[in-house]
Amino acid sequence: MSDTPGVLGAIEAGGTKFLCAIAGADGRIIDELRIPTETPEQTLGAAGRFFAESIAAHGSLAALGIGSFGPLSLNPAADDYGHITTTPKPGWQNADLIGHFREVTNAPIAFDTDVNCAAIGEHLFGSGRGLDSFCYVTVGTGIGVGVFIAGAPHGGANHPEAGHIPLPRAQGDEGFAGICPFHGDCAEGMASGPAMRARWGQPAESLPDDHPAWEIEADYLAALCATLSYVVRPERIVLGGGVMEAPSMLGRVRESLLRKLGGYDASLAALSMGDYLAPPTAGASTGLTGALALAHRTAYGEWPAGWSPEP
Amino acid sequence: MSDTPGVLGAIEAGGTKFLCAIAGADGRIIDELRIPTETPEQTLGAAGRFFAESIAAHGSLAALGIGSFGPLSLNPAADDYGHITTTPKPGWQNADLIGHFREVTNAPIAFDTDVNCAAIGEHLFGSGRGLDSFCYVTVGTGIGVGVFIAGAPHGGANHPEAGHIPLPRAQGDEGFAGICPFHGDCAEGMASGPAMRARWGQPAESLPDDHPAWEIEADYLAALCATLSYVVRPERIVLGGGVMEAPSMLGRVRESLLRKLGGYDASLAALSMGDYLAPPTAGASTGLTGALALAHRTAYGEWPAGWSPEP
Numbered sequence: 067m068s069d070t071p072g073v074l075g076a077i078e079a080g081g082t083k084f085l086c087a088i089a090g091a092d093g094r095i096i097d098e099l100r101i102p103t104e105t106p107e108q109t110l111g112a113a114g115r116f117f118a119e120s121i122a123a124h125g126s127l128a129a130l131g132i133g134s135f136g137p138l139s140l141n142p143a144a145d146d147y148g149h150i151t152t153t154p155k156p157g158w159q160n161a162d163l164i165g166h167f168r169e170v171t172n173a174p175i176a177f178d179t180d181v182n183c184a185a186i187g188e189h190l191f192g193s194g195r196g197l198d199s200f201c202y203v204t205v206g207t208g209i210g211v212g213v214f215i216a217g218a219p220h221g222g223a224n225h226p227e228a229g230h231i232p233l234p235r236a237q238g239d240e241g242f243a244g245i246c247p248f249h250g251d252c253a254e255g256m257a258s259g260p261a262m263r264a265r266w267g268q269p270a271e272s273l274p275d276d277h278p279a280w281e282i283e284a285d286y287l288a289a290l291c292a293t294l295s296y297v298v299r300p301e302r303i304v305l306g307g308g309v310m311e312a313p314s315m316l317g318r319v320r321e322s323l324l325r326k327l328g329g330y331d332a333s334l335a336a337l338s339m340g341d342y343l344a345p346p347t348a349g350a351s352t353g354l355t356g357a358l359a360l361a362h363r364t365a366y367g368e369w370p371a372g373w374s375p376e377p
Numbered sequence: 378m379s380d381t382p383g384v385l386g387a388i389e390a391g392g393t394k395f396l397c398a399i400a401g402a403d404g405r406i407i408d409e410l411r412i413p414t415e416t417p418e419q420t421l422g423a424a425g426r427f428f429a430e431s432i433a434a435h436g437s438l439a440a441l442g443i444g445s446f447g448p449l450s451l452n453p454a455a456d457d458y459g460h461i462t463t464t465p466k467p468g469w470q471n472a473d474l475i476g477h478f479r480e481v482t483n484a485p486i487a488f489d490t491d492v493n494c495a496a497i498g499e500h501l502f503g504s505g506r507g508l509d510s511f512c513y514v515t516v517g518t519g520i521g522v523g524v525f526i527a528g529a530p531h532g533g534a535n536h537p538e539a540g541h542i543p544l545p546r547a548q549g550d551e552g553f554a555g556i557c558p559f560h561g562d563c564a565e566g567m568a569s570g571p572a573m574r575a576r577w578g579q580p581a582e583s584l585p586d587d588h589p590a591w592e593i594e595a596d597y598l599a600a601l602c603a604t605l606s607y608v609v610r611p612e613r614i615v616l617g618g619g620v621m622e623a624p625s626m627l628g629r630v631r632e633s634l635l636r637k638l639g640g641y642d643a644s645l646a647a648l649s650m651g652d653y654l655a656p657p658t659a660g661a662s663t664g665l666t667g668a669l670a671l672a673h674r675t676a677y678g679e680w681p682a683g684w685s686p687e688p
Contacts, residue, residue, distance in 0.1 A: 137642040144644065151643035199533045213608070215526060215533065222510045222526065222610030224644040231604045232545050232637065234562075248641035251545075293542045297524070297608045299533030326543065330559035331448040332462035333455065333535040 074365060075117055075127045075171060076357035079103075079134035079163065080180060081155055081207060085354045086113050088120045088127070091366070093358060093373035096124060106161045114170040127173035131361035132163055133183025133353050135208075140177065140224050148177055154247050176364040178357075182219035184346070185212030185304075186356030190369065192348025193304045200300045201228075202346070204307035205287065209254040213298055229254040231293055236285035238278065239265075257286035259309050275314050281322075284315065288322035291343065295327065295334060306346035319343060385676060386428055386438045386482060387668035390414075390445035390474065391491060392466055392518060396665045397424050399431045399438070402677070404669060404684035407435060417472045425481040438484035442672035443474055444494025444664050446519075451488065451535050459488055465558050487675040489668075493530035495657070496523030496615075497667030501680065503659025504615045511611045512539075513657070515618035516598065520565040524609055540565040542604055547596035549589065550576075568597035570620050586625055592633075595626065599633035602654065606638065606645060617657035630654060 072091035077084060080103060087098040099116040103109050121127065135153065139146040148164025164175050185202035188194040194202065194214060202212040209229030213220040220226060230252045239256070242265045246255030255261055262270040266279050273279050291303050310316060320339035329335050346352060362370040383402035388395060391414060398409040410427040414420050432438065448464065450457040459475025475486050496513035499505040505513070505525060513523040520540030524531040531537060541563045550567070553576045557566030566572055573581040577590050584590050602614050621627060631650035640646050657663060673681040
């Protein structure tokens with residue numbers, strides 16, 4: 067066993083894949099594992115074996131950071147602290163992530179949402195750099211929102227679930243009931259990738275750029291951004307995820323948001339939409355990087371300085 | 378001149394009246410003035426004379442706290458810092474509150490929204506006591522939202538304007554365009570007191586308790602509360618203002634919010650609505666008390682301890 071001092075562990079626990087990594091205190095990745103998300107037994111088992119072998123090879127972890135799909139229980143006083151709670155993902159309701167990985171690693175564990183971890187990555191290395199407050203929105207198989215306030219991920223009584231807010235219907239979209247099993251036509255129910263597929267009978271990526279779907283989609287995402295603007299008053303909103311990769315989307319959301327704000331409030335009216343709504347720039351592994359940074363803060367009491375983002 | 382050490386000043390600047398007060402460091406009010414909100418020249422002039430006379434009688438102010446109707450510019454780096462900005466209130470656009478009262482009092486000035494000051498009052502003496510995070514919502518001539526996060530009023534890049542978020546139409550309310558001059562059918566445009574009056578042709582307080590207006594109103598306020606719940610994840614939402622004085626309103630909003638949350642997210646599903654949605658309990662002068670507390674924090678670096686709320 068080669069003892070590497072201060073080795074950090076991280077997990078990006080997604081609905082389709084788990085990324086596990088260990089890194090030095092300098093953020094350099096020593097070893098990683100990518101596994102599909104199957105049953106908790108299979109996936110947590112494989113991830114646990116990865117960390118057990120890492121510890122055998124490199125010594126104990128200074129801390130482990132976990133960024134997970136949710137909803138999660140983030141309240142340390144709650145009985146279910148560290149669990150995934152009411153997810154519709156079969157088998158994962160009440161999965162006890164902290165309990166499992168504490169047993170395997172015996173390390174202090176930092177636990178937050180996948181989107182808050184991605185926001186941490188953007189804060190350190192991407193479009194949130196230098197900002198005290200910003201929102202990170204990802205539009206893909208769901209709609210996730212990470213909120214940074216005063217330079218740290220916002221928790222409140224638990225974590226934001228702003229992808230589930232009620233929104234007005236876009237013009238021309240009155241007939242679609244929405245697909246959220248809890249709310250029907252909340253933001254995620256109307257504007258996630260699977261909602262677009264259900265609404266139009268084909269995956270979003272196969273819709274031509276002049277299809278009316280995109281204006282309707284932009285309307286919902288702009289309404290979500292208007293709400294975040296009025297409630298959080300962030301310095302920026304970072305908009306990513308598969309649906310935002312459609313070439314015209316970011317421009318359409320910017321135009322729609324400008325119309326929706328309607329010139330209200332001088333400090334909002336003065337914003338340049340091109341600067342205010344930005345794409346993520348911290349790279350595809352921003353969630354894993356954020357989970358590693360969370361481990362660093364847990365082990366050393368501060369965000370890492372001087373790390374370079376992994377390619 | 379009898380020099381009172383550490384005397385604090387406060388202004389609750391509302392759209393219909395200004396309350397001005399000076400108090401000792403113990404929060405006990407020494408003198409106060411209530412004046413109608415007319416032109417800035419008249420009202421700011423009269424308030425200025427009150428403080429000039431107070432200073433002549435009691436000595437200089439340790440600090441002045443101002444809680445004002447808005448929107449406001451709260452960013453100290455902005456050219457218009459301390460101004461009311463795009464208010465529809467005639468004559469008050471760009472009124473420079475900090476500039477005026479700095480000239481009159483020569484004191485350090487703390488400046489926040491009327492609703493954040495009311496939230497401070499509720500935090501110290503009312504339904505927000507002991508809570509790290511809560512929202513204060515007032516539904517009257519407008520809809521104002523104060524947000525407490527980590528034990529302090531939330532600013533972000535500026536202050537929340539969550540009364541202006543887009544909301545889905547309530548069933549049966551499709552024909553009404555809303556009255557917000559900026560957004561038409563935002564929350565305030567659909568559910569403020571004047572919106573109810575415009576929608577039903579009579580003031581809200583004259584509508585009988587079994588009028589369909591109340592279910593529609595509860596639907597909008599519950600949608601606002603659902604949004605605040607998902608974005609801020611507060612420990613509580615305090616709901617006040619003239620419209621909330623209708624006897625059945627709080628109960629209706631609780632029932633509607635429970636339906637809207639739809640059992641999503643264990644930590645939200647576990648909430649008791651009777652505890653989560655609460656009436657304000659800090660008294661009618663909570664905004665003035667909050668502005669005084671803000672002055673205390675500015676003068677002495679901390680929230681006051683041991684004050685009793687004014688009756």
